[in-house]
Amino acid sequence: MKARTVGRHIKESLKSIKRNGWMSLAAVSAVAVTLLLVGSFIAVLMNANKLAYDIENDVSVRVYIDLAAEEDQRNELQENIAKLEQVDTVEFSSRENELDQVVGSYGEEFTLFQGDDNPLHDVFVVNTTAPEYTAPVAEQIQEMDYVSDVNYGGATADRLFEMMEGARNVGLIVVVALILTAVFLISNTIRITIFSRRTEIEIMKLVGATNWFIRWPFVIEGAVIGFIGAVIPVTIISIVYVNGFDQIMNYLAGTYFALLPPNPFLWQLAALLLGIGVVIGAVGSTLSIRRFLKI
Amino acid sequence: MIKMSNVYKKYPNGITAVSGLNVHIDQGEFVYVVGPSGAGKSTFIKMIYREEVPTEGSIKVGDFDLVNMKESQVPFLRRYVGVVYQDFKLLPRLTVYENVAYAMEVVEKQPKTIQKRVLEVLDLVGLKHKVRMFPNELSGGEQQRVAIARAIANMPSVLIADEPTGNLDPETAWEIMDLLEEINSQGTTIIMATHNSQIVNQMKHRVLAVENGRIVRDEMKGDYGYEG
Numbered sequence: 001m002k003a004r005t006v007g008r009h010i011k012e013s014l015k016s017i018k019r020n021g022w023m024s025l026a027a028v029s030a031v032a033v034t035l036l037l038v039g040s041f042i043a044v045l046m047n048a049n050k051l052a053y054d055i056e057n058d059v060s061v062r063v064y065i066d067l068a069a070e071e072d073q074r075n076e077l078q079e080n081i082a083k084l085e086q087v088d089t090v091e092f093s094s095r096e097n098e099l100d101q102v103v104g105s106y107g108e109e110f111t112l113f114q115g116d117d118n119p120l121h122d123v124f125v126v127n128t129t130a131p132e133y134t135a136p137v138a139e140q141i142q143e144m145d146y147v148s149d150v151n152y153g154g155a156t157a158d159r160l161f162e163m164m165e166g167a168r169n170v171g172l173i174v175v176v177a178l179i180l181t182a183v184f185l186i187s188n189t190i191r192i193t194i195f196s197r198r199t200e201i202e203i204m205k206l207v208g209a210t211n212w213f214i215r216w217p218f219v220i221e222g223a224v225i226g227f228i229g230a231v232i233p234v235t236i237i238s239i240v241y242v243n244g245f246d247q248i249m250n251y252l253a254g255t256y257f258a259l260l261p262p263n264p265f266l267w268q269l270a271a272l273l274l275g276i277g278v279v280i281g282a283v284g285s286t287l288s289i290r291r292f293l294k295i
Numbered sequence: 296m297i298k299m300s301n302v303y304k305k306y307p308n309g310i311t312a313v314s315g316l317n318v319h320i321d322q323g324e325f326v327y328v329v330g331p332s333g334a335g336k337s338t339f340i341k342m343i344y345r346e347e348v349p350t351e352g353s354i355k356v357g358d359f360d361l362v363n364m365k366e367s368q369v370p371f372l373r374r375y376v377g378v379v380y381q382d383f384k385l386l387p388r389l390t391v392y393e394n395v396a397y398a399m400e401v402v403e404k405q406p407k408t409i410q411k412r413v414l415e416v417l418d419l420v421g422l423k424h425k426v427r428m429f430p431n432e433l434s435g436g437e438q439q440r441v442a443i444a445r446a447i448a449n450m451p452s453v454l455i456a457d458e459p460t461g462n463l464d465p466e467t468a469w470e471i472m473d474l475l476e477e478i479n480s481q482g483t484t485i486i487m488a489t490h491n492s493q494i495v496n497q498m499k500h501r502v503l504a505v506e507n508g509r510i511v512r513d514e515m516k517g518d519y520g521y522e523g
Contacts, residue, residue: 004406005403199386200386203398206384207373207398207448208374
């Protein structure tokens with residue numbers, strides 16, 4: 001394509017957006033609302049995902065001590081655990097203490113097990129220096145003597161991940177449905193601007209303009225509308241996210257939990273939304289002009 | 296030049312508009328297509344610039360095979376065949392100059408070439424002094440001249456005119472005919488569908504009479520042959 005032609009196409013598309021001001025505004029709003037929903041959804045989902053990872057990594061390791069272990073052997077085990085490089089703290093919790101916690105959580109019926117009937121083990125509660133060491137530390141302790149069992153709440157995290165998986169699939173369907181709606185709205189809008197120019201298109205076809213020559217201004221028009229429509233939700237989400245991030249992070253201070261930091265997350269989200277906006281705009285107008293090119 | 300062999304056209308609604316057309320038109324000819332309304336004139340004309348595609352048979356226009364043609368080649372056929380309509384089809388927002396230039400812009404001609412050629416064709420149709428006017432400031436005859444100027448701007452070998460005088464008063468119609476005659480004398484083939492018996496009878500050219508989708512008469516320097 002010649003540079004002169006590119007210039008002409010861009011000029012034509014901007015002229016059309018201006019001439020059909022209200023319709024363009026309607027299309028821009030449609031894209032903006034859709035992408036605001038899509039963007040907020042993605043932001044929430046990605047952060048929920050991040051929190052799930054944090055939760056998985058935050059659990060402390062519970063080491064159940066063999067019932068047969070004497071006090072010396074127990075102390076030896078405690079030393080061995082404390083010697084591991086990634087271990088931060090080791091706390092002892094007796095079987096009586098454990099049963100008290102069960103009674104506290106599940107009810108008075110469990111007082112029946114007090115005394116010699118107590119089926120629980122003595123426990124070491126081990127915290128690691130960093131969340132990601134939880135699993136390897138648990139594995140190393142498992143190999144040691146006088147250890148009956150090791151548990152780090154992997155099952156709980158797995159269940160959380162299953163739920164996340166479900167939420168993600170539902171979310172994906174919602175996002176696709178929203179995007180299809182936006183494509184439909186854009187193609188309808190562009191159809192109206194095309195309709196007002198159909199004599200022009202007919203003449204272009206009759207004097208021998210190629211289909212792409214006719215199509216380009218409309219495709220650019222759609223892409224520009226999609227882009228402007230995307231800028232609005234990107235701005236809104238950015239402002240809300242940056243403010244919300246500070247407040248929530250204050251609240252989460254001192255825990256292992258953290259939201260995704262605005263940089264680079266917001267940049268990625270902005271690029272994604274602008275990309276989606278441009279693509280749905282271009283696709284929407286390509287779809288709606290198809291019918292008018294069959295002369 | 297233009298060759299139709301055994302052409303049939305059946306529309307999806309079951310109507311057979313054209314059945315078994317065989318026509319040969321040479322370069323530089325001037326041909327009237329006459330016949331009652333609904334006889335198949337329009338379909339015949341539309342098939343030449345491929346607004347309609349025959350359901351059977353073959354059509355060749357210049358080097359183009361209109362039946363086995365890629366959709367992407369159609370724009371190039373349209374540069375070879377110019378078309379003029381009864382209702383002009385000018386763009387109301389553009390001036391006379393812009394309307395003609397538009398046809399050349401969309402086929403990506405050089406700006407210098409466009410300027411030169413637009414003034415040339417507007418001179419030919421006698422509207423060089425009205426280049427800045429808008430279509431609604433012109434008379435019907437003048438608008439048709441602009442349409443003709445636009446149709447020949449890209450120098451087509453064939454000019455199709457679908458009832459070009461249908462909306463004009465007799466005197467203006469004659470002016471348009473003189474113009475078509477002049478374009479024809481420069482070597483452009485002209486195919487014109489018309490209901491105007493006076494023109495056909497006085498300005499003698501080849502006449503193709505179409506009835507019920509068939510050519511019932513093909514005479515050099517023929518008459519209109521129907522009640523005016």
